[in-house]
Amino acid sequence: xxxxxxxxALVDIDSVTPNEERVGVYLADYLSAVAARTGGHVExxxxxxxxxxxxxxxxxxxxxxxxxxxxxxxxxxxxxDDEFIWGRGACDTKGIIASMIFAVETLVAEGERRVALLFVxxxxxxxxxxxxxxxxPRGSRFMINGExxxxxxxxxxxxxxxxxxxxxxxxxxxxxxxxxxxxxxKLLDALARVRRISLPSDAVLGKSTLNIGTIxxxxxxxxxxxxxxxxxxxxxVDDGDSTRRAVAEAVAGTAEAREVLCISAxxxxxxxxxxxxxxxxxxxxxxxxxxxxTPYLFGPGSIHVAHTDEERIAKRExxxxxxxxxxxxxxxxxx
Numbered sequence: 142x143x144x145x146x147x148x149x150a151l152v153d154i155d156s157v158t159p160n161e162e163r164v165g166v167y168l169a170d171y172l173s174a175v176a177a178r179t180g181g182h183v184e185x186x187x188x189x190x191x192x193x194x195x196x197x198x199x200x201x202x203x204x205x206x207x208x209x210x211x212x213x214x215x216x217x218x219x220x221x222d223d224e225f226i227w228g229r230g231a232c233d234t235k236g237i238i239a240s241m242i243f244a245v246e247t248l249v250a251e252g253e254r255r256v257a258l259l260f261v262x263x264x265x266x267x268x269x270x271x272x273x274x275x276x277x278p279r280g281s282r283f284m285i286n287g288e289x290x291x292x293x294x295x296x297x298x299x300x301x302x303x304x305x306x307x308x309x310x311x312x313x314x315x316x317x318x319x320x321x322x323x324x325x326x327k328l329l330d331a332l333a334r335v336r337r338i339s340l341p342s343d344a345v346l347g348k349s350t351l352n353i354g355t356i357x358x359x360x361x362x363x364x365x366x367x368x369x370x371x372x373x374x375x376x377x378v379d380d381g382d383s384t385r386r387a388v389a390e391a392v393a394g395t396a397e398a399r400e401v402l403c404i405s406a407x408x409x410x411x412x413x414x415x416x417x418x419x420x421x422x423x424x425x426x427x428x429x430x431x432x433x434x435t436p437y438l439f440g441p442g443s444i445h446v447a448h449t450d451e452e453r454i455a456k457r458e459x460x461x462x463x464x465x466x467x468x469x470x471x472x473x474x475x476x
Contacts (some may be wrong), residue, residue, distance in 0.1 A: 142240045142457050151217040151235035152228035158164040158211040161262045162191045165210060168260055172197040172242070179249050188262055188273045192362065195260045199249055201280055202257035204470045205433050206241040207288030208234045209264030209271075209425060213448050230345075232442025236454040237287035237372060237462070239448070240441060244466035256470060259433065261425060267402065268428035275432040283434040283473040286464065289442030292458050293418040297345045298438060300377035300383060300406040301423040302384055305370055306331055308358075308396040313365040321365030325358050326370040331396040332356075335373060338387045343378035346406055346419055350376045372401075376421050380405045404428070409436055412469050420444065430458050437469060 142150070156164040165185065173183045181199045188194060195210070212230040219228035226236065245256050257279065259272030276282060288295075308328035313321025332353060342350035352371065358369025374432065375384055381403050392398045404427045409415055422444055426436045441458035 144243050145221070145456060147239040147242065148226050148231065148236045148434065148454070148459065149219040149221065149228070151238060151423055152230050155216040155460045156211050156230065157214045157216050158191055158263060160190075161211050165193055165195055165260075165262070168195045168210065168238070172258065174244070175246060179246075180246060181249070185413055186277065188270050188275070192262045192269070193276055194262060194270045196257065196279075197245075198279065199254035201255065203255040203259040203281060204285065204467060204473050205259050205289065206245060206283040206285045206470070207261065207425070207433065208237050208241065208260040209262065210238070210260045211262055211265050213265050217363070217450070224395065225455055226459070227252040227453040227461070229452060231452050232288070232289055232454040232474045233444070233447035233452065234372040234440065234457050236442060237289070237440045240459055240462040241287060243463045244470070247463070248467055248470060253470070253474070254301035264425045265410075268404070268425050269358070271425035271428035273456065275428060275430050278432040281434045284426075284429060285437045285439060285469055286403045287440040287453075288420075288422070288424050288438060289444045289447055290418065290420060290438060291439050291443050292441050292444065292462060293439070294412055294415040294469075295409060295420050295421045295438035296411060296417050297406065297408045298347055298424055298426065299349075299379060299421045300379075300404045300427065302375040302377050302381045303400070303402040304373045304388060304438055305399040305401055306335070306373055306392055307399060308369045308394050310365065310369075310394065312367040318365055321337055321367075323365050324369040325366045327395045328356070328358065330372060331392040334391040335388060338384070340375070341379050341383060345408065348379040349378050349384065350421070376423075377406050409429055409438055412437065412472050415439075415465070428443055437473075439465065439469065
């Protein structure tokens, strides 16, 4: 099986969060066959019932290559043309998994055994797999995390701060609005103040951004609404403390800000000879909290087609990434 065939085999397994069990079984079986030929070890590490991380290692790892095995919905299978492999997870991140596996196979065949592969569940929702792995470190000093970075080494990635903004009111007949208390009007007032928050900037990562992603509420057009909620997602360039306080102040007296998720922004190191960039998306790296070593972020593919119905990865990038992952590992091992 070559890297294109392995990528397609992985894409063709539906692993929309939290249904990662089938792709976990496939990877554990595939890596067990590799380990049997090369004297390695494979573990399936339970995170929740029917959900587990997959770890493959040879000797005590110094460098670990890691990414996630879950995808966003909806699932759609792979197809292939001369230039691209298409399908859900093609670039985010099943092509990356395939490139990492082939890179490590080559390193092991050359006699380098201080490497590991760690594939985790849940990145697309709450980083459950990375959080579980952070509680079970194996002594690795460096972690290469895989996300679609257009084959550039990332110097920093934005974090995430997610809120549910909840407003409550009192129902009444819409002909007599003075007898009720509109939760939707309260929510709109709160969101208007949230939109006016001054967000932090960072010299490397740029400015924080805010998105009101969903709004829901009300019972019927002729009923004063007693409940309304919006989901707000902020891309952080720091630890989020000042933004958290600003949101709480903006909604005070009108609505409640329920924090759902907070992941700090991350600054990472460089590797000699590799082109670099910064990214706005969030990764599992903060959830690992350094337990698997100093983080680096690199992967083939573009985030701009991830999570879309045009998701794809260029075959030339898949092949090139195998060599780049080896280059990064070798440089880190020399350190």
